[in-house]
Amino acid sequence: MSDVRALLAGRDIQLGDGPYLERLDSQRMEWEERLRGWFSRLPRMNRRAERAFVNRTNALEITVKPLTDEQMREQLAAVSRELQREGFTDLPLAQAFALIREASRRTLGMRHHDVQLLAGRTLLQGRLAEMSTGEGKTLAATLAACSAAITGAAVHVVTVNDYLAERDAEHNRALFDFLGLDVGVVLQDQPLDDRRSAYACAITYVSNKELTFDYLKDCIAMGEASRTQQSLQALAGRRGHEAPLLRGLHIAIIDEADSVLIDEAGTPLIISETLPDDLDPEIYRQAIDMAQRLVVDEDYKLGAHRDIWLTPAGRQRIKVLAAELIGLWHSVLWREEFVQKALSAVHCFQRDQHYILANDKVQIVDESTGRVMPDRTWERGLHQMIECKEGSEITGQRRTLAQITYQRFFGRYLLLCGMTGTAEEVAPEVKRTYDLSVTRIATHKPTRRIRLPDRICQSAVQRWEEVARRAAEVASQGRAVLVGTRSVEASEQLSAALTLCGIEHNILNARQDEGEAAAVAQAGYAGRITVATNMAGRGTDIKLQQDVEQAGGLHVILTEFHESARIDRQLFGRCARQGDPGSTEAIVSIDDELFQRFAPVTLKQLLTLLVRAPVSSRKSLGWLVKYLQDRAERHYRKQRQDTVKRDAQMAQSLGFVGRRSK
DSSP states (O other): OOOGGGGGTTOOOOBOOSSSOOBOOOOOOHHHHHHHHHHTTSOOOOHHHHHHHHHHHHHHHHHHTTSOHHHHHHHHHHHHHHHHHHOSOHHHHHHHHHHHHHHHHHHTSOOOOHHHHHHHHHHHTTOEEEOOTTSOHHHHHHHHHHHHHTTTOOEEEEESSHHHHHHHHHHHHHHHHHTTOOEEEEOTTOOHHHHHHHHTSSEEEEEHHHHHHHHHHHHHHHTTOOHHHHHHHHHTTOOSSOOOSOSOOOEEEEETHHIIIIITOSSOEEEEEEEOOOSOHHHHHHHHHHHHHSOBTTTEEEOTTSOEEEOHHHHHHHHHHTTTOOGGGGSHHHHHHHHHHHHHHHHTOOBTTTEEEETTEEEEEOTTTOOEETTOOOSTTHHHHHHHHHTOOOOOEEEEEEEEOHHHHHTTSSEEEEEESOOGGGHHHHHHHHOOOEEEOOOSSOOEEEEOOOEEESSHHHHHHHHHHHHHHHHTTTOEEEEEESSHHHHHHHHHHHHHTTOOOEEESGGGGGGHHHHHHTTTSTTOEEEEETTTTTTOOOOOOHHHHHHTOEEEEEOSOOSSHHHHHHHHTTSSOTTOEEEEEEEEETTSHHHHHHOOHHHHHHHHHHHHSOGGGHHHHHHHHHHHHHHHHHHHHHHHHHHHHHHHHHHHHHSOSSSOOO
């Protein structure tokens, strides 16, 4: 295997001395991060180089086509040696791309378009490629993955879930086999030996969660042993530890990068062990009972961002209520801690929105992706309070063994890159946090998406009635309809409204996660109405029947604006892919969370006026939504920054949380 460092010529990278090759944690001053974010807004003036690269690759196509399969592999081996010497520079990369594209045509029946060539080049430059939904990111990634893998680098293609990891690996396996590259897939609950074998492959497809946890497992298993110490132990014939699962953090290609690097980066990933809960379950029940007896604004205040705190009157009231109780209730600190956690459980976390009950267990739902996260729990007793509120069995407390943030983990790759359809809004944060610049890739065909006027309703009930009416109206025209909701609860409320009207439909949310891809893939049939949480089916194309395309294509209805405009754009991007026709609209309610949490009083009054305003007021609603989404993004960005700071502080205090920074 080649020395991967040769591929990164010209890059200022400091390497760690851990068990395998990875980058040291970067220690940047705050002003450096701000400067990086500012530079991300500057336009890139390298279109000439991009055109020259595409022209060079296309010119090589005529010389590659007559080659036999064996001759192609021989030429690719020669190119790999050139890449090892020169790095991912344009001349050898154009040769590699021409050979890989021809191999893809022969094995997969798919030839990379020019825009996909540019996307592959962008990835190997260590950048984030923004490609519109439906532009073939999965195929574009094979150019970068194969070019990197032939040099001997460990290539991790990171997806948002196990299904996509397995699907993409199998879809491209014929290409990898043709090029002599073995491919591995890491899945949840896979045995350690199978995981180790998957990571030993030239290319490994893996979800972000599984990858990060496997890294932490290596950190725990091998402790602080350096590569030098590992080599000395091997020479002495001793194996102080099991072989690591991973073979290094060389190159990561992240699919749906905004989801992984931004939406899921708000909380650290933690490996913990369950300990017996020292608290009597009765304490949780007493706290929940006490919280339900307190009066909002009188005994406690409820902030706009799930902040909750007791008033002086509330502290006095719980002191009186706890007077007849025993044990920890006599401690002021414990008493107030219990009640505040119980208040959060009762008022800030709602079933079928923030979590679901599955097999009588509380399972967290990721608010950004709409997916269940069965292995995650809230900390510091909150999870137990919610279990008590729901009458579930109260699980034990967790003790942290190791933790790391996505920001710190992905920052350790020697070469980090990614793809997404929605990076524009977070380009400064991605640059500041991960040193990833964003390159916008043009569409292969002009878009035919029509954006219809948005509407706002007086109440949620009125909104569901209007959505049901509108969905049935469009479906009756022989078109397919996809309705996006923000939560499990909302999808089921709309399903009830459709059922009441006798309208046939499919529903897809966190309760039906396993059948997600198949259900979304069938959503392009004539007259089909599919209700799904906003992010359901991300990474899966909706194939239109021919008669649906002729009738106007897929129609997407957004029923609630998300705090992030990126997620709204991702939903709208479900239609009008690859030059197909399609249309979108939003039908929302003034009761929606974005308006209630982030709109000042004066803007809430404006919302009421917009309910009665004509359709021509859409621009006013659009301006208001953009303003509120900007406020929300600033709030969540601050939360992510605080997470990174706490993670850095913990790393300094413990010396090891993942791996020691130097």
